[in-house]
Amino acid sequence: MTEIESILMRFLKQFDITEIDQQLIYSLSLQCRIQNYPKKIILSKEGSHNKYVFIIKKGFVRRYAISDGKDITLEFAQENEMITSRYALVTGNPTIDYIETIEDSVVLKFNFESIKELHSIYQIAPKIGNVLRDRYFLKLENRILTLQKSSGEARYNDLLQNHEHILKRASLGQIASYLGMTQENLSRIRAKKS
Amino acid sequence: MTEIESILMRFLKQFDITEIDQQLIYSLSLQCRIQNYPKKIILSKEGSHNKYVFIIKKGFVRRYAISDGKDITLEFAQENEMITSRYALVTGNPTIDYIETIEDSVVLKFNFESIKELHSIYQIAPKIGNVLRDRYFLKLENRILTLQKSSGEARYNDLLQNHEHILKRASLGQIASYLGMTQENLSRIRAKKS
DNA sequence: GCTACTTTTTGATAATTGTCAAAGGAAATT
């Protein structure tokens, strides 16, 4: 098995996808490349028509948008997680967000268009898509529940409890915008805890 | 065409689902009922094992959770929209949220289990599911961007601009929790605007 | 080690928001 195939296998195994077809893995593996990036490299730019899906083999990656001139973190992805601009994939419009490495990273880079074709060929590809989408739902809904908490401390506690790794790997400003507060406030909330 | 079929057609037409199969519509129509509810009726309870999907024909419906003893609005649905507890559908666990009518409503009520079977029979059912999921993504991602804005006024403005109908049809407390603030604060923000 | 650069912390102050309580309005019921 190639390295790419083994990364794909490891990624899919976490989702209780029982029917992992070796042939499908092989076909997928032909549609992507392993890429090495230093930190602070932009993998996907706003306005871009190229639509990529990234699976993180090693490192830490962030998706963000510029809204009202401010850098707003939308999503983090660590090892064995996937990150992509769903807006672009779903609407077919140019990307409205950026994806960048926070740490030196090794990622599997797919061109989404080439995967789409596989969807119609293999029965199993849609099933994988469904599972990935369903997982992402839960993630988003939990995130919304966190953001609805009006006190900053409550939102920080949610992150501490459910995604502690983010606090260790991202910068203060990145985390603060993710939680919808200023970095000064986050710094003080954190200080109060220790 | 029965009334149920025509509601289904109208619902699906808004999603650019080109291949609407009359046979599928018919099959779906057998799996659901039209229900009339007065306002303030709970359609789905926390802890329930019955999983329903509702399409709103007329009226206004709200999904909410009780978190730390507080009523938190998660979602609103108006005419021609769908509402359901995705958590329950995806995980198979009992529902963790409630769905209730805000106005007198006419809804199409599906039992999700019976639809699931159709998925495997018809080619098109998964495609519809995909489109519905994709739309819901965008909704959630936009909602997150709104909630990340730290000032209450900015969040209110987002709602005013993108979902003004909510401000007209829901109560202050319901909207306030939806935006992650107290109703007193929302009342003052609103007063300041006029 | 030193310097330049970036990130985090701290301080002071203003603005926003939450909390509790009471008053005012609107809607439903009798």
Add this chain to the structure above:
DNA sequence: AATTTCCTTTGACAATTATCAAAAAGTAGC
């Protein structure tokens, strides 16, 4: 129409958060 109930607004005050500025701490390159 009057009463009850529910929802919204207002007031006073406390707590939280944002903003701006500067200091401190941490990183990277030399």
